[in-house]
Amino acid sequence: MDEGATSVELDRAHVFHSWSAQGSLTPLAVAGGRGSEVWDHDGRRYLDLSSQLVNVNIGHCHPAVVAAIQEQAAVLPTVSPAHAALVRGRAAQAVLRHAPPGMAKVFFTNGGADANENAIRMARVHTGRDKVVSTYRSYHGNTGAAVVATGDWRRVPNEYARGHVHVFGPYPYRSEFWASTPQEEAERAVHHLERVIQAEGPESVAAILLETVPGTAGVLVPPPGYLAGVREVADRYGVLLVLDEVMAGFGRTGAWFALDHWGVRPDLVTFAKGVNSGYVPVGGVIVSEEVAATFEDRVFPGGLTYSGHPLAMASIVAAVEAMEQEGVVLNAARVGADVLGPGLARLAAEHPCVGEVRGLGVFWAVELVTDRATREPVGAGVMGRVRTGLLERGMLAFLVENRIHVVPPCVVTDAEVHRALEALDAVLTDIDATIDE
Numbered sequence: 001m002d003e004g005a006t007s008v009e010l011d012r013a014h015v016f017h018s019w020s021a022q023g024s025l026t027p028l029a030v031a032g033g034r035g036s037e038v039w040d041h042d043g044r045r046y047l048d049l050s051s052q053l054v055n056v057n058i059g060h061c062h063p064a065v066v067a068a069i070q071e072q073a074a075v076l077p078t079v080s081p082a083h084a085a086l087v088r089g090r091a092a093q094a095v096l097r098h099a100p101p102g103m104a105k106v107f108f109t110n111g112g113a114d115a116n117e118n119a120i121r122m123a124r125v126h127t128g129r130d131k132v133v134s135t136y137r138s139y140h141g142n143t144g145a146a147v148v149a150t151g152d153w154r155r156v157p158n159e160y161a162r163g164h165v166h167v168f169g170p171y172p173y174r175s176e177f178w179a180s181t182p183q184e185e186a187e188r189a190v191h192h193l194e195r196v197i198q199a200e201g202p203e204s205v206a207a208i209l210l211e212t213v214p215g216t217a218g219v220l221v222p223p224p225g226y227l228a229g230v231r232e233v234a235d236r237y238g239v240l241l242v243l244d245e246v247m248a249g250f251g252r253t254g255a256w257f258a259l260d261h262w263g264v265r266p267d268l269v270t271f272a273k274g275v276n277s278g279y280v281p282v283g284g285v286i287v288s289e290e291v292a293a294t295f296e297d298r299v300f301p302g303g304l305t306y307s308g309h310p311l312a313m314a315s316i317v318a319a320v321e322a323m324e325q326e327g328v329v330l331n332a333a334r335v336g337a338d339v340l341g342p343g344l345a346r347l348a349a350e351h352p353c354v355g356e357v358r359g360l361g362v363f364w365a366v367e368l369v370t371d372r373a374t375r376e377p378v379g380a381g382v383m384g385r386v387r388t389g390l391l392e393r394g395m396l397a398f399l400v401e402n403r404i405h406v407v408p409p410c411v412v413t414d415a416e417v418h419r420a421l422e423a424l425d426a427v428l429t430d431i432d433a434t435i436d437e
């Protein structure tokens with residue numbers, strides 16, 4: 001049996017997958033990757049429009065990051081978080097170099113979920129309050145508090161943590177607020193948030209936790225004024241603002257952090273994914289001077305054996321330095337503004353099955369509808385055809401509900417984007433025909 005078939009057979013026999021009924025899976029066997037491409041065991045190449053789980057920002061197999069991990073493995077592959085390790089301090093410094101003003105320290109975690117878990121813990125201890133307000137259209141990770149802070153379907157079977165309250169955030173295309181302009185949407189979403197905090201009792205609310213740009217929920221770029229309004233509400237009631245930049249951070253939106261686009265000042269920022277493009281599992285919380293001061297004399301009641309793991313730290317230092325030296329974030333901004341954004345807007349104009357295209361940098365969603373007037377989302381059958389059509393054309397996509405998330409690595413080239421747009425054009429032509437039937 002060839003390696004590809006063995007890979008799938010072993011997977012189906014022994015590997016238990018995330019978020020799935022195990023019996024119905026047909027995974028693609030990925031053998032290797034470089035830059036924005038991956039390939040299977042037969043050498044068939046795919047343009048990775050998914051960046052896997054929207055985390056491979058620097059592209060696959062970046063030689064400097066691979067070398068840094070190898071070098072660190074030969075020197076000190078593991079060390080207790082209690083010790084000082086040069087590579088850990090350097091990794092914290094690299095993250096803070098791009099953090100907003102007023103940020104003091106970094107607490108490293110194993111990934112994004114436990115980054116949110118620990119940010120929530122810090123907010124609760126710092127404020128002496130309990131509740132966390134987050135949005136229904138969100139994903140914050142798969143651990144105790146993070147999955148209950150999550151708004152999407154994944155919260156529902158996991159609702160064991162307490163102290164979580166949900167609100168609707170802005171989504172102009174499918175407004176919950178009968179808004180007719182993005183400004184109105186922003187104002188009404190802020191008003192709704194404030195009313196919920198008042199109704200819950202502001203003295204019980206520790207934090208507002210938001211994805212700066214909700215990602216899996218549909219790349220919901222916040223309308224102008226929303227984040228500034230949220231900051232004002234947080235200040236009015238002494239509530240901390242925690243921004244989840246796990247998916248949106250480290251170049252994805254064409255800025256180091258998505259919050260840079262709106263100049264909003266958070267109290268805590270969570271990150272993972274793009275910080276080292278997932279070469280070694282890692283995440284963290286960036287802590288403001290004020291919150292850090294709380295824990296100068298007071299014990300922080302949290303920790304992890306692998307907090308600041310040396311292999312992860314070496315990969316962060318190398319990934320951030322490579323992104324700085326190679327202009328990776330600038331590339332994401334330029335590609336988004338000049339090639340990918342305009343290209344997707346053209347597809348939206350030409351294809352009746354496209355309801356809306358939205359995004360920035362290399363962070364885009366194409367929302368498919370059966371009817372532009374009613375905005376009725378297409379169903380699973382249509383999305384299955386989208387997946388197959390893209391795969392046949394050598395494209396790996398990140399599909400969620402009725403949306404194609406076009407989220408290639410930040411290093412994607414113009415030529416690769418043109419190839420992706422051609423493939424999308426062909427697939428959308430097929431879907432237009434289905435909708436007309």
Ligand code: PLP
Nearest residue numbers: 111112113139140141246247272
């Ligand atoms: N927060 C956001 C915004 C995410 O998109 C994700 C993962 O997709 C997480 C948190 C959880 O990160 P992890 O899977 O590394 O725990």
